[in-house]
Amino acid sequence: MTDGEGVRRRDFINIAAVTFAGIGGVAVLYPLISQMAPSADVLAESSTEIDISSIQPGQAIKAVWRKQPVFIRNLTPVEIAEADKVPVDSLRDPQTLGERTKEGKKNWLITMGVCTHLGCVPLGAGEGETRGEFGGYFCPCHGSVYDTAARIRKGPAPKNLEVPEYSFNSDTVVKIG
Template identity: 70%
Template sequence: MATLDQTDLPPGEAPPPEHGLRRRDWLNVAAVSFAGVGAAAIVIPLVNQMNPSADVLALASIEVDISKIESGMGIKTSWRKQPVFIRNLTPAEVASANKVPASSLRDPQTLAERTKEGKQNWLVQLGVCTHLGCIPLGIGEGENKGPFNGYFCPCHGSAYDEAGRIRQGPAPKNLVVPDYAFKSDTVIQIG
């Protein structure tokens, strides 16, 4: 391979550089870098808008004082814009729920699986019917508890027992038990 001598070049033309970036290479690097920065400027806001809003993050977890809930009573509170039923089951309700064999249920769960160890009388569950999302009755004083002494959904007739397990009607699953923990004997943290 012959080397190019300066005397072999046409007049006014400089010899090509032996190494390093040519101007065209520099323009390609600059264009790709500019496109990368532009793509990041578009993608970051698109991904960020999928994050939960501030009001949802503020309700990521709540603490509920359960000290005033007497045995056999319950309250309805709100978490993540959904109703939550907290019920203090009586010893008779606990015994009744424990008598039902889990294998006979549509969505088999024992009361122990739906409550915390040592706190089997405290039932915490979302107050949303698993059929089409209606709010069942039964947590409030004098509300229809249905044929199983638990919760009754007036929209399509789903009936849940005292442990929130589906016993009759079109609902496919038990009432959902959210993540919760006892912060003390009188305070529950949901979420």
């Protein structure tokens, strides 16, 4: 046996050992990592399409996305004007109505129906529900009041109602998620 052959055998054994260790590591880690992937029922709820053709100006509906309520409101020109005339720097969580809606669809306000204080469902999306003094939403749990753009105006809630990711598939169908 020459020195050259001994080095080659040692290199081969080292490469084989590292390769088998790598394969063993992948065999152990793959199940651990793949079990963290979302299940099929969660993936099925990752987005939802809602027909908004029946929502008249001034009306709102409650929908469900990811097992949480979503408010879809068709704002009237008066409600849009009221939201636009509020000085943004006077708001606790400063956002304009234009930042909370899609360009060209300023009348469609889509927000999560969960109060940012402690997670209650505010009133104001259903027919005849109290909308609070600013004409938006009112949380009966601790008295948070939101305006027509779903921005916090009064009460303990720290932030505006959250606007989820959404897009318009057509003039009558919105896809949330």
